[in-house]
Amino acid sequence: MRVFVFLLIGLWGCFVYSQNKETLYDFVDLPQSLMLNPGAEVNFDYHAGVPFLSHFHLNAGLRGGSLYDIFADDGRDINDKIETTLNKLTSNDYLTTTQQLEFVNLGWKSKKNNKIYFSGGIYQELDVIGYFPKDFAVLAYQGNQEFLNRPFRFSNISGSSELLTVYHFGYNKKVNKKLIFGARAKLYSSIFHVRSARNRGTFTTIETPQGDNIYQHIISNADVTVRTSGYTSLKELEGKEVVNKLVGRALLGGNLGLGIDLGFTHKVNEQLSITGSANDLGLILYSKDVETYKAQGNYVFEGFETPIQFSGEDSQNFLDELEEAIPLDTLSKAYITMRPLKLNGSIKYSFNRYDDGTCDCYIEGEQPPYMDAFGVQLFTQFRPKRPQYAASLFYYKRLFNFLRTKLTYTIDDYSYYNVGFLLSTHIKKINFYISANNLLEYPNLAKARGISLQFGFNVIM
């Protein structure tokens, strides 16, 4: 209980975000842009990510509140602040965390056809989203006394969490001067998955002036399902066995799935380009180590009828009755879930070509690069309740050959003031990049509702 409350409050507004990587999208100096759009422009012959260090991504946040709302050092009683925040949050507010770590990322230009670029690798991903279970938070924090005759809805319980490894291989082709097309096949190996969504039913305490007792406590049309996979077999294991089991699942021993990323870059002219991509269009079949918990039914409780005459019968047992009315079934039937589909799109205008004739800041034989670009990007991610959206304005600046940057301004579910910045250094073949958003919030992270951070090392030729 304590841990749960801690987590709930601690994670409230610590961080917020979806999987939007607005600074990295279409940042074609980095091979990681191919992970967001397999049809991105490729201007290098070969790349290799430094194993385990080529891409780390953390993206977390909360829609609806921040740490500051609860823990502000303002002399007010913390319980008042919790109550205020509780009243402000709705069941559409959520907490999300995404973390990714690339183990391997390699790419090379085809020897037979220099218009084709292959890339592949392995990464691990943790994806968590939990909607705020407002009605049950109210029930736990305030009780039912002030909420008589008002239903507490089981539909408030919604969330999912998954840990998986992804094996991928991508194909990128310059179809002609105006079009680049790309696709990436993905094989998912799910290590752990839990999901509860589309629950139904209500719990209500109604006043019954004409009834047998003062109230009726009614569970109506309850239909609550929690699906898990990869959980049951871990329960009995300890320490090292758990680690071995998890590693085994990461190495394709988990529940497997297939998916695809698709993307394109369309060059309207030399300077104007349009891009689009769909990521993780796929599904996972959960058939191993599956346990689904399901509770369905109706129940009315109105106290105990006593004393009654001739009470020769067995007395009521409230818990037995409840279990009979709303049985909890444990099923092990296989199930399928879609991966959270992400869509990206952008329009980019490049200008200020570095072309004064004295330049040595681009690789010989290539077109001189544009030093500046600006444009618009859109992002959507499908989630259990409804899609998340984001729109960004961006400015790309190649300060030097060894230092390239991108500044973004994003409007999304969490805030209207999200400024992001990406810095990429290219010293000889060695590349390092770091990116973060919500920079305006950095002076005081407690007020931030979300942070996204990416960094990594590559060798790019």
Next chain:
Amino acid sequence: MKTKKTHVLLCALGILIQFISCVKDVDFDQVEDIALTPVYEVDFVYSKFDTNEFIDPDLDPAISIPEVIISDTLNYDLLGTDFVVDNLERVELTFEFKNTIQRDFEFDFGFLDENNQRIGPLYSMIAESGNGEGTDPVITTEVIVLDTNAINILSNAAKLVSSIQVQNVNSSLDGILELRSKGTYFINYEL
């Protein structure tokens, strides 16, 4: 070159910001003060008596029975789990009697542990007499407060015993006695 220096400076600043970011104006020690204080309303016992449950209606009205007792025992886990016992500040048991029978009734209840040994006191209350069948019922309300002491004593309660007693009844009595009740549980859970 000057502009380039400015650029480098700006970038350095950008990186610096990422490292100097911090959490200000917040006091996490406040966690110690968090207390959950929900109040739950839960039905308790109910019952309904017609006079013919106390006395055979065919009996000669001249015969008066000095005392009738209806008693009952039922499995009842008043306080549920240790969590509830440890964090329960107070329980208010509210009883509401509606009576049209022209007699006072005494209602008693108490708790037994698993070995059928009585724990805690016997709680007792009087439902005032009514004015006969067809009249407005006379309403008696009683509240019994269980404080932390009483809650600790009753933490092993496994059964509820209750009884209704009425004196001097005869077959000419008419009417209904209704009992409705609820428990109001005041939780105070400190992290």
